[in-house]
Each structure stands twice: as structure tokens, then as C-alpha cells.
Amino acid sequence: MNGDHSRRAVLGGLLGAGVVAAAPGLAAADDRGARGRYAGKVVQITGATSGIGAATARAFAAEGAKVAFCGRRTALGQEVERSIRAAGGDATYIAADVRVPSSVRQFVDGAVRRYGRVDIAFNNAGVQVNANLADVTVEQWDDLMNTNARGVFLAMKHQLPHMRAGGGGHIIVNSSIGAIVGRPGLSTYQASKQAVRALVQSAALEHGVDGIRVNAIMPGITDTPMIRPAGLDDATWNQAKVALGQLNVDGLKRIASPDDIARAVLALASPDLAYLTGAAIPVDGGIVAGRRMLLPELPS
Numbered sequence: 001m002n003g004d005h006s007r008r009a010v011l012g013g014l015l016g017a018g019v020v021a022a023a024p025g026l027a028a029a030d031d032r033g034a035r036g037r038y039a040g041k042v043v044q045i046t047g048a049t050s051g052i053g054a055a056t057a058r059a060f061a062a063e064g065a066k067v068a069f070c071g072r073r074t075a076l077g078q079e080v081e082r083s084i085r086a087a088g089g090d091a092t093y094i095a096a097d098v099r100v101p102s103s104v105r106q107f108v109d110g111a112v113r114r115y116g117r118v119d120i121a122f123n124n125a126g127v128q129v130n131a132n133l134a135d136v137t138v139e140q141w142d143d144l145m146n147t148n149a150r151g152v153f154l155a156m157k158h159q160l161p162h163m164r165a166g167g168g169g170h171i172i173v174n175s176s177i178g179a180i181v182g183r184p185g186l187s188t189y190q191a192s193k194q195a196v197r198a199l200v201q202s203a204a205l206e207h208g209v210d211g212i213r214v215n216a217i218m219p220g221i222t223d224t225p226m227i228r229p230a231g232l233d234d235a236t237w238n239q240a241k242v243a244l245g246q247l248n249v250d251g252l253k254r255i256a257s258p259d260d261i262a263r264a265v266l267a268l269a270s271p272d273l274a275y276l277t278g279a280a281i282p283v284d285g286g287i288v289a290g291r292r293m294l295l296p297e298l299p300s
Contacts, residue, residue, distance in 0.1 A: 032194065039065070042116065042119050043259045047070070053122070057069045066090045092111070098150075104154040105156055123174065131185060145192055156199065163211075164210045200280065213277040217265055219261045219283025220287045266284040
């Protein structure tokens, strides 16, 4: 999710003005003895070779879950699996492309064969096109929609029967605050994120009777490869992240880390929220709240 100021403008200001002071970070979530709260649970995650997906795979595994995850980048997927196992977790990487129907089915069914069932699914795989609508090619539109919207549909389509057979479960979909707050240059991305939000709402109504909850998480600006300009050195990117947060995140004044979003996914998956379904939860540091405050008051 991009902010109101383009990355180019922010980077240009940084390079022209010199040093940007680092903003104080927020403390990590309290460790409340929750390790192991997902012991015995089986989790499936799409798009988990990097970014939010990889962070969420590590977080679930650290709390005792058995995690099956997929992605197109085999080397990265294998590295995530190795890192989880080295930390004592149980994870299996399965190469899959959510744009390909047979590949999605093979991932879902293969993961169930590996671990016996699926209790929680985080359908996270997504891509972004940064271009004005008139400049987006049909090929870009198809690739983005096949990844972000159809890929979620396919994963849900194959996960739901397994959950129904197992007596219930919880599907969480990675949407975006782009489903609420428009941004220039992101029309296609935001259309896909509104589509999956609609899938969540209707699927929750269709499958509540099966003991299956379906919810969406809507991250704001998050420090992932999706938003980082290619070839940018770490020092400049660290400065840019501070500026992006200060300029665009109305509440907390910092962009999210993948771990911030992973912790939110684990919280949403918790049985403490067993009565929550069909919801789309912004986890955005206050961007949506701030934009709503900017709306003019209508005369009474």
C-alpha cells in the first residue's frame, strides 16, 4: 500500500535534504507466555517465501503450529523452511503458483496429506502494479487479478472442503487498506483487494454453519520487497521508511514491519475471537482513521 507521497518524491527529498532523523520505534508486542498457543494446529499460508507471509509462517511455527506454505521462489521458500526448522519449528515448503489452478489444489491437498488436516489458512499471496489505469496493460491486469483475487478464490475453494470435513476452521485473507482508501497509481491493486474483501464477506455467511470463520486483515504501508525500490541501499531505505511513516501514517507515524502484521494475523486467528467472522480489520497505524477525519462535515 503506497502513501499519498510517492516513494520517488520521498527519496528525492531525502537525498536533497541529507539526514532524516530516526523516529522512535514502538516496543514489540508483550510476551505474555503465549508460546505454544497454536500447538497441534495445522496452518496453510500462500505467498510465504518473503515479507508478511514468511513472517507469519515463522510466527505460527514459533507458537507450536505445523505450517505448510507455498510460493513461486523455490530458493527463498527452502530458506524459510530451513530457518523455521533450525529454530525448532515444524514447516514444509511446497512450490506452488497461485495463478495456476492445478498448482493451488496440489498445494492445499499436499499440505493436508502431509499434516492430516488444515485448521487455519492465511491466503496472503499478492503482487502490485504501480501505474495509472490508462497505462496498465491487459497482461498486467490479468497477472495481478489471477494472483491477488483468483488465487485467493482458488485457495479458499480447496481449503473449505477440508475444513468442513474436519469440523471447522478459520480462513484469513490478506486484503489491504487499499480496499477502503484510494490512491493514485494503485487502481488495479486496490480493485483486487476489494474483490477479496467481498469474497470474505459472502464466504463467511455461506460457511458459518460449517464452523468455519472467514476474515480479512487489511495492512497499511508495510516494509516488504513490494514497496522497496529495486537497488536501493539499506541506509537510504531506512531513512525513506522513516519519512514514509511520518508523512503517511496518521496515528503511529511509522510504517509496519512484517512482524507487526504477522502478530496481528495470529491475534485474529485466536480462539479469543471465535465470534468474529466476515470482518475486515485495518492494521495500519491509523491511516484509515486519519483519512476519515479529513472528510468534510455535511450540513445537517
